[in-house]
Structure formats: structure tokens, C-alpha cells
Amino acid sequence: MPVSNIVIEPLRFQCQCIGFSEWISLFTLCLAPLIAHLISGTPTTSYLTDRRPKWYDRLCSCNPTSIIWRYAAITDRRIRAIQWSRHDLAATNAIFWTSDGWNGGEEMVTTSATYCLRYPESTRVEILSLTMLKTVITTLQGASAFYILVGSVAGVALPGVAIGFGVDTLFFPLSILGLLRLCAAAWLTDDFIYQGDGLRDTSSTETAGPVRQSTMAKYDDIELDHPPRASPANSWRSRFFRIAFLLVFGGVWIIALFIITPLPALADTYRYTMTTFLLGMFYFAFITISLILYTFYFFRGQTTTTIIPCVSSMWYRLYSLLLTGFMMALIIIASLETNKDPTGIYTSANMGTRFSCVKATRWLVLPQASRWAGLATEWDLGESWLSQNKTSLPVRGLQETGPFAQKEFWL
Structure with missing residues (x-):
């Protein structure tokens, strides 16, 4: 069985030929997928208590692992739903901060009803809405990144990208994960407002006056005392979705594996820049940890919460902090190694x-x-x-x- 040699080149400083205007464009291309992923996947926090989350609590909610979990949990809840109202849609999309910390469980559909100042006009996403625009943006970014990344691994499109990622393509693989948003796209919305009783006196003008009166008048349409609104987590529909989701996510894991361990049949020796090797390690570690967590909770049936169950654990906070630090280190190293080749492509490869x-x-x-x-x-x-x-x-x-x-x- 043939074995390929992998050579990791030392860190090189080769960005001296890039001008200021080019750096602005490069960092825009670099951060655009990350910003789109965070903004589209992290809704505004709904506070039901005067206490505010710490910075590390906010960091955990913005973790890509948490964002992808939220997409899967929303889809799973909708699949299991026996009854699905506008308040179900609002409570499912909200991430609640309570006196006990984060809470995205199914019980919040009933518990949060008295705190709702506005809920969506429909039981699904509006076509002409900001949420749909976010979905379109993340889908286009993901499709483009999927074509470039898979093509480069297969040696079909942009072969220089596979072994010489520049700073402008650091978060392209993250865009591919944004495609997982499509499974929940029909039930995503940010057209809701929740606020605790102690905060309503100081609420902004958008929740005062006619908005609150019209919303409170519609509370009679919401059945607060009702039988279970969802089938159990062990239903066959839920199990089928969870298995399918894990298979798709496992496919992304295989792509990340190929970045750092290419196919032996393609070449005898692979030379990796420091940027490309660390980038492959970053995505491989992040996707591996996410896949382990999803598999563990999916098979235990713990998908009844839209917030990943371990979000408040110490190790998950440390994991989120290390992931953020790794991202910052990658941007710095890639910036030092990025150079423009004679074809105009930015790459970390040695010319x-x-x-x-x-x-x-x-x-x-x-x-x-x-x-x-x-x-x-x-x-x-x-x-x-x-x-x-x-x-x-x-x-x-x-x-x-x-x-x-x-x-x-x-x-």
C-alpha cells in the first residue's frame, strides 16, 4: 500500500509585497464567512432575569458547535411537533437567559408565554424577511466554498488552494457548515421579543404602546394548558433525522481529514505550508469534537433543547476559548505567509x-x-x-x- 510523505514547511514571512488596499480586501474576504455564520446563527438573547451572562457565557453561545447544534435541534423539534403555533416558533428560535443560565428546553414554550411581547405572524419563515436573507447569504457562501474546497482536494479546481491556503480563504470550510442551516431554514425567525417582568418598565420604544397591547390581546389565541405538543425524542421520524444529520456531518469530517491526510495515490510527497497544516488541524479538531458531542447527545435523545446541553460546563467554556484563540492565531500566521502568485491568486505557498x-x-x-x-x-x-x-x-x-x-x- 503506497504511503505519501507529508512535509510541513517552516513559517515564512512573505507578505511584504501586499499593499494596504489589498489587505483591506483580504481581511474582508477572510472575515465575511465567519461574520455571516455568527450573525445568522446566533439570535438576540432573550433576558428573563436582571442578571446578564458573563463574557464566557456569550462566547459559548457563539461557538460554531453551538450554532450547528441549534439548527439540528430546531429541525428535530419541528419534526416531532404534533401542534405548531406561532408561539412555538418564537420560543424555539429564542435563546433564553434565566436566573439559572441558558435554557432552550421545550418547557420554555409554555413558561415563556407570559414574557412574550411580540411573536411571528406566521408559523414558518417569511419569504421577504431578514432571516431569509441570512439563509440565502450563507447558502451562496457555502455552495461556493464547497465547490472550491472539494475541487481543490480532488485536484480539479484551484489546485493551489489545497496546499497553500491564503488569509482570504481561512473560513471557507466554515461556510460549508453553514449549509446545514438549510435543514431548519423554513422554521428560523427573529420576529419575536421576550422580556422579563422586571425589565419591562425600562424597555425600548419598540416594545411599548400599541405593540404590547396588540400582542397581549392575542394571548387568548395561545393555548397555555394543552397536552404534549411534541412526540418523544425516540420517535422514528426524529431518529431518522438525527442519523441523516450525523451522516452529512460525518461527510464534512471526511473532507477535513483529507485536507491534512491526502490520498496517497495522488502524489508521493505533499508539502504543506504552516498555514494550511494548522488550518487543517483546526477544522479537524473542531469538527471531530462536534461530531462526538452530537453523536453522544443524539443517541441519548437529548435533542429537546436548542442549546447544547454542555454549554455551561467548564470544559466547554475552555473549549470555546481555545477555539477562539486558535482562530486568532490562524489569522496572524496566515497574514504573515500570504503572498500573491503571478496568476493573481493569494496563497501561502512558496513561490x-x-x-x-x-x-x-x-x-x-x-x-x-x-x-x-x-x-x-x-x-x-x-x-x-x-x-x-x-x-x-x-x-x-x-x-x-x-x-x-x-x-x-x-x-
């Missing part, structure tokens, strides 16, 4: 030939139909500019047409 930032702009890629292969430049490069004892070859015309046909290049 091999060392040339100044000014001369780097004079390189061009030869067309695929050319009789020559490689890169050409108008500069006459001496051996001091080239690595591995390579020499430049003068070529006139390059057998091409267009503005470059009558010039002399160095290949």
Missing part, C-alpha cells in the same frame, strides 16, 4: 523564485496553447535571483499573438 515586489508585477503566465510552459518576464534575471540552480532562458516572441508577440522575454 520558489525570489524577486522584488517591483519585478513581481512584470511576470505573466503563458497560455495553455503556448509551445512554452512556465512564467515569462521582461526582466533579465541572473542566477542570484533564482533558486535550485535554475537559469533563465531568453525567448523572443514566445510564438504568441497580441501585444507580447514582438517583445523579448525571459523564461
